[in-house]
Amino acid sequence: MDIYLLEAVVNGVLLGGVLALLALGLNLIFGVIDVVWIAYADLVMCGMYGVYWLHAYFGWPLALACVAAIVGVALLGLLVHVLIIAPVLGSAPINQLLATGGLLYFLQSFATLLFGTDFRNIGVRLPVIELGDIFISYARLIAFAAALLGATALYLFLKRSYLGTAIRAISQDREIMGLMGVDQRRIYLITSAIGGALAGLAACLLALQYDVHPFIGNTFGPLTFMICVLGGLGNMLGGFIAAFIISQIIAIGGYYSSTELSYVLAFTLFIVLMIARPRGILAR
Amino acid sequence: MRAWHPAALVGLAALVAFPFVVPVYFLHMLIQILLWGFVYTAWSLMGRFGFVSLGHGAFMGIGAYVPALLWNYEGVTPWLSIPLSMLLSALLAVVIGYPCFRLKVVGHYFALVTLALGQVVMLTIVAARDITGGSLGMTQKLAGHSWYALQFPEKGYFYGVALVVWLGGLAAWRWLDRGVGREALEAISEDEEAAAAVGIDVMREKLRVTVVSAVLTALGGALYVQYLMYLNPETVSGISVSLQIVFAAIAGGMYTPLGPTVGALLTIALTEGLRVWFGTSFVGAANTIYGILLVLFIIFMPRGILGLRETWRARRARAATLISAGS
Numbered sequence: 001m002d003i004y005l006l007e008a009v010v011n012g013v014l015l016g017g018v019l020a021l022l023a024l025g026l027n028l029i030f031g032v033i034d035v036v037w038i039a040y041a042d043l044v045m046c047g048m049y050g051v052y053w054l055h056a057y058f059g060w061p062l063a064l065a066c067v068a069a070i071v072g073v074a075l076l077g078l079l080v081h082v083l084i085i086a087p088v089l090g091s092a093p094i095n096q097l098l099a100t101g102g103l104l105y106f107l108q109s110f111a112t113l114l115f116g117t118d119f120r121n122i123g124v125r126l127p128v129i130e131l132g133d134i135f136i137s138y139a140r141l142i143a144f145a146a147a148l149l150g151a152t153a154l155y156l157f158l159k160r161s162y163l164g165t166a167i168r169a170i171s172q173d174r175e176i177m178g179l180m181g182v183d184q185r186r187i188y189l190i191t192s193a194i195g196g197a198l199a200g201l202a203a204c205l206l207a208l209q210y211d212v213h214p215f216i217g218n219t220f221g222p223l224t225f226m227i228c229v230l231g232g233l234g235n236m237l238g239g240f241i242a243a244f245i246i247s248q249i250i251a252i253g254g255y256y257s258s259t260e261l262s263y264v265l266a267f268t269l270f271i272v273l274m275i276a277r278p279r280g281i282l283a284r
Numbered sequence: 285m286r287a288w289h290p291a292a293l294v295g296l297a298a299l300v301a302f303p304f305v306v307p308v309y310f311l312h313m314l315i316q317i318l319l320w321g322f323v324y325t326a327w328s329l330m331g332r333f334g335f336v337s338l339g340h341g342a343f344m345g346i347g348a349y350v351p352a353l354l355w356n357y358e359g360v361t362p363w364l365s366i367p368l369s370m371l372l373s374a375l376l377a378v379v380i381g382y383p384c385f386r387l388k389v390v391g392h393y394f395a396l397v398t399l400a401l402g403q404v405v406m407l408t409i410v411a412a413r414d415i416t417g418g419s420l421g422m423t424q425k426l427a428g429h430s431w432y433a434l435q436f437p438e439k440g441y442f443y444g445v446a447l448v449v450w451l452g453g454l455a456a457w458r459w460l461d462r463g464v465g466r467e468a469l470e471a472i473s474e475d476e477e478a479a480a481a482v483g484i485d486v487m488r489e490k491l492r493v494t495v496v497s498a499v500l501t502a503l504g505g506a507l508y509v510q511y512l513m514y515l516n517p518e519t520v521s522g523i524s525v526s527l528q529i530v531f532a533a534i535a536g537g538m539y540t541p542l543g544p545t546v547g548a549l550l551t552i553a554l555t556e557g558l559r560v561w562f563g564t565s566f567v568g569a570a571n572t573i574y575g576i577l578l579v580l581f582i583i584f585m586p587r588g589i590l591g592l593r594e595t596w597r598a599r600r601a602r603a604a605t606l607i608s609a610g611s
Contacts, residue, residue, distance in 0.1 A: 036392055087583045094336045097392045098534065099582040101338070101527050106575025108524070112568030214568075218523055222403050225396055260411035267400040267407070274397050275383040 005255055007134045012251025013244065014136070017144035018205050020243035022220060023227040024151055024236060025198030031171040031234030032191040035085050035096045039104035041221030043080070043196060045111060047073040047203025048212035049120075056122045070200035077196020078189060085192070104217070111214035119211035126208065143205035150201050151240065154194070167191055171234065223250075223263075226270040232280020242281060299447055303440040311439045313556060317548045318446035319508050324533045324544030325453040326500035329460060330493055331530070332538045334391075334473040338526050339398030340501050342405040343373045345521030347502030348509040349409055349416060352424050355433065357415065362434040366506045370499045376401075377498035378491065385490045388476070402526050409517040421516030424509075434510050442511050449507060450545070456496055457541045469493060524571075531578045537588025546589055 026040045037043075047069045054065035084103055088096050126138040158164035170177045170187050178184055210216065227246050231238025246266055253262025273281065303311055327340050350369035354360040380401055384394055410418050427433035436442050460466065468489045471479040480486050509515045519525065528551070536547025555570040562569055585592055 036396075084579055084583075091582075091586065092334075093392050094334065094395060095582050095586055097395055098336070098530060099579050101530065102575050102578030102582060104575070105524070105527055105531070105578060106572055109568040109571030109575055113572055222399060222523070226400065229393070229396055258411050260407045264404050264407045264411065267404045270400050271380070271397055271404070274393065274400075275387055275389060278387065278389055278393055 003133045005252070007136075008251045008255040009248065010134060010136060011140065012248045014140040014144040015251065016244035016247035017147035018202055019220070019223060019227055019247055020240050021147040021150050021198060021205075022202050022224045023231065023239040023243050024154060025195045025202070026224055026228050027231070027234055027236055027239045028154070028167075028191060028198070029195040030228065031236075032167055033081075033085065033089075033188050034093075034174075035089075036093075036100070036225070036233070037080070037085075037195070038097055038100040038221070038225075039080075039107060039217070040100075040195075040199060041219075041224055042104050042107040042217035043073050043076055043199040044203045044206065044220065045212065045214065045217045046076060046107065047200045048207045048210075048216065049111065049115065050200075051204055051207040052120050052122050052212050055124075056120070062122075062124060066204040069203055070197050073200030073203060074193045074197035077192045077194075077199065080196070081189060081192035086188075104221070108214050108217065115214065117213060117215075119213045121211045122207050124208060137209070139208040143208060146201065146205055150198065154198070155236075157194075163190065222267070226266065230270060230273055230281055232282055235280055235282060238280045238282040245281075303443045308439055311443055313552060315439060315443050315446045315511060317545070317552050318443075318450040319504060319511065320532065320552065321545035321548035322446070322450045322453040323501055323504035323508070324529055324536065324547050325450075325457060325541070326497050326504060327529045328533045328538035328544045329457060329497040329500070331533055333469045333493065335490070335494065336392075336395050336530065337398040337497075338395045338523075338530065339400070339402030339405075340497075340529050341402040341521035341523070341526040342376065342398075343498045343501035344505030344508075344525065345402075345405045345409055345517065346373050346376065347505030348515050348520040351506050352422065352509060352515055353415060356422070356425050361432050362506065362510060363432075366434075366503065369506055370502045373498040373502035374495045377495045381491050381494040382487075385487055390476075399523070399526070402521055402523065406517050406521040409521065416515075416517070419517055421514060421519075423514050426513075435513070445507060446511075449503060453500055454541050456500060460493060460496065465489065465492075528574070531574055531581075534586070534588055535577060535581050537590035537592070537594075539587055540590045540594065543588050543590040550589070 022041070022044065026037060029035065029037055029040075050069035050072050051062075051065050054060040054068055055062050060068070080100075080103065084099050085096065088099050124139075126142070129136045129138055129141070158168055166177070166182050167187055167190070169180075170182060170184060174184060206216075206220070223246060227242045228239050230242035230246070231240065249266045249269065250259075250262045253265050256262075302314060306314070323340070323344065327337065330337055347366070347369045350372060351360075351362045351365035354365040354368075355362060380397065383389075384397060389397060409416050413419075416422055424433075424435070427435050429436055429438065434445075460469075468479065468484045471482070471484060472486050472489060476486055505520055509520065532547035532551045533544045534547070535550055536545065537543030551574065554573065558570040558573070581588065587595065
C-alpha cells in the first residue's frame with residue numbers, strides 16, 4: 001500500500017475523532033430539544049478565539065485557557081437556548097433552523113467586526129511523531145484521544161447518571177416525561193450547556209491544528225450536519241460511525257484529487273444518501 | 285385582465301423615469317435593489333409554500349459562471365449562454381427536486397439537502413480554479429458598450445434590463461398564482477397526503493414551482509455578474525449568499541409579491557447606510573445587524589414587514605365587519 005495513502009487514512013481517522021465529537025454535540029441537542037443548530041460550528045469558532053486570546057494574547061497557560069473556553073462556550077450554549085431557541089420552540093421546525101441561521105450570520109459577521117479576517121494561530125508547535133515512514137502530528141493524536149475521551153464521558157453520563165437517564169428519556173417521549181415530573185425546561189438548559197461544552201472541547205482541539213478566522217465554521221459546520229444526518233439525526237452511534245466515513249472520504253479523496261473535490265464528493269454522497277436513506281445509514 | 289391599480293401605475297412610471305433624474309450612485313443602488321429583489325422574489329416562489337431552500341446559491345452560481353466562462357473562453361454571446369445556464373439550473377432543480385419530493389424529503393431535511401447542493405456547486409467552482417480563478421474570482425473580458433456581449437458601461441441600460449426582469453419576476457409570481465396553482469400548493473404545504481387525496485398532482489405542482497424558482501434565480505445571478513463584471517464563488521454561491529437570500533425574503537415578507545423587493549430595498553439601504561456611516565473600517569457591521577434582525581424577525585414577525593401590513597389590514601377589515609354588523 002502506498003505510504004502516502006496510508007498517511008491520509010491515518011489522518012482521516014484522527015480527523016474523524018474530532019468530527020465525531022462535534023456530531024455528538026449537535027446530535028444531543030437535536031435528539032433532546034428537536035432543534036437543528038445551524039450555527040453549531042460557529043460556537044466552535046468562538047471557542048477557538050477564546051483559546052487564542054487567552055493563551056496567545058493574555059499568556060494564560062494552555063490548559064487553563066482550554067478550560068475557560070469550554071466553560072465559556074457552554075455558557076454561550078445556554079444563552080443561545082434562552083435567547084433564540086426558547087422563544088421559537090413552538091414554531092415550525094424550519095423557523096427554528098432559520099433563527100439559528102441568523103445566529104450563524106451574526107457570529108461570523110461579529111467576529112469579522114471584532115477581529116478582522118486575519119488567520120490567527122495560537123502559536124503552539126507540537127512535535128511530529130515518526131512511525132515507520134508515516135508522519136503523524138502530535139496535535140492530531142491528542143485531539144483524537146481527547147475527542148474519544150469526551151465521547152466516552154458523554155456516553156457514561158447519559159447511561160449511568162440520573163440526569164443522563166432523564167435526558168435520554170425526554171428525547172424518547174417529551175410529553176410523558178413531563179407527566180413523570182421531569183422539568184423539561186431544566187433538561188433543555190442542561191442539554192444546551194452540554195452541547196456548548198462539547199463545542200468548546202472541539203474548539204480547543206481544533207485550535208491546536210488550525211488557524212482561527214471568522215469563517216472557520218463554514219469549513220466544519222456543513223460537514224457536521226452531514227455527519228449527523230447520515231447517522232440519523234439524534235442517533236449517537238450512527239453519527240459516530242458516519243464521522244469516520246466522511247473523514248475517510250475527505251482524506252482519501254484529498255489524496256487522489258484536490259481537497260475541494262473530496263468535499264464535493266462528500267456532499268454529493270450526502271445528498272444521495274439523504275434521498276435514499278433519509279433516516280440515516282443505521283435506519284432499519 | 286383586471287384593471288391596474290393607480291398606485292401601481294404611478295410607481296411604474298416613477299421607476300421608468302428614474303434613470304433620467306437620479307445621480308449615478310443612486311442608479312447603482314436601484315439596479316442592485318431590482319436585481320436582488322428579483323432573486324429574492326424567485327426564492328420566495330418556493331419559500332412561501334414552506335419549501336425552504338438554503339442552496340439557491342447553487343442556481344446563482346450556475347447562472348453567473350456558465351455565461352462568463354463561455355464568454356471568456358469561447359466568445360459565446362450571453363444571449364445564448366444565459367438561457368443555457370437557465371436550462372442547466374432547471375435540470376439541476378429536477379434532479380434534486382424529483383427524488384426529494386418523491387421520497388418526501390421535506391422541512392429541515394430539504395433545507396439541509398439544498399445547503400449541501402449549494403456547497404457542491406461552490407466547491408466545484410473553487411476546484412476548477414484553472415478556468416474559474418478559484419476563490420480569487422474572475423472578470424469577464426471587456427467588450428465596451430455591446431448588446432452582443434450584454435455589457436454596458438453606462439448604467440442606464442442595465443437599469444432598463446433590471447427593471448424588465450424584475451417585472452418578469454412579479455409576472456411569474458402571478459402566473460403561478462393563476463388558476464388552482466396557489467390553492468394546490470397551499471394545500472400541499474399544509475398536508476401533503478390530504479392534498480394528494482383530493483386529486484392534486486403533488487409532484488407536478490412542487491416541481492413546477494421549484495423549476496421556475498431555480499431558472500429565475502440563475503437569470504438573476506447571470507445579470508448580477510454581468511452588471512458587476514466580477515465573479516467570486518463566495519459572493520455568488522457561498523452559504524452566506526444563500527442565507528442572505530432567505531433573510532431578505534423573510535424580512536420583506538415572502539408571502540406578498542412585493543415583499544422580497546422590500547427586503548432587497550431594506551438590506552441594500554442598510555448596507556450602504558452603514559458603509560457611509562461607519563466607513564469601510566467596520567467590515568461586517570451590516571451583516572452583524574442582519575444576523576440580529578433575522579433572529580428577531582423569525583421570533584417576532586415571521587411574516588415580514590409586508591406581512592405585518594396584511595395582518596393589520598385583516599384586523600381592520602374584521603373590525604369593520606363587526607361595526608357594520610353591530611349597527
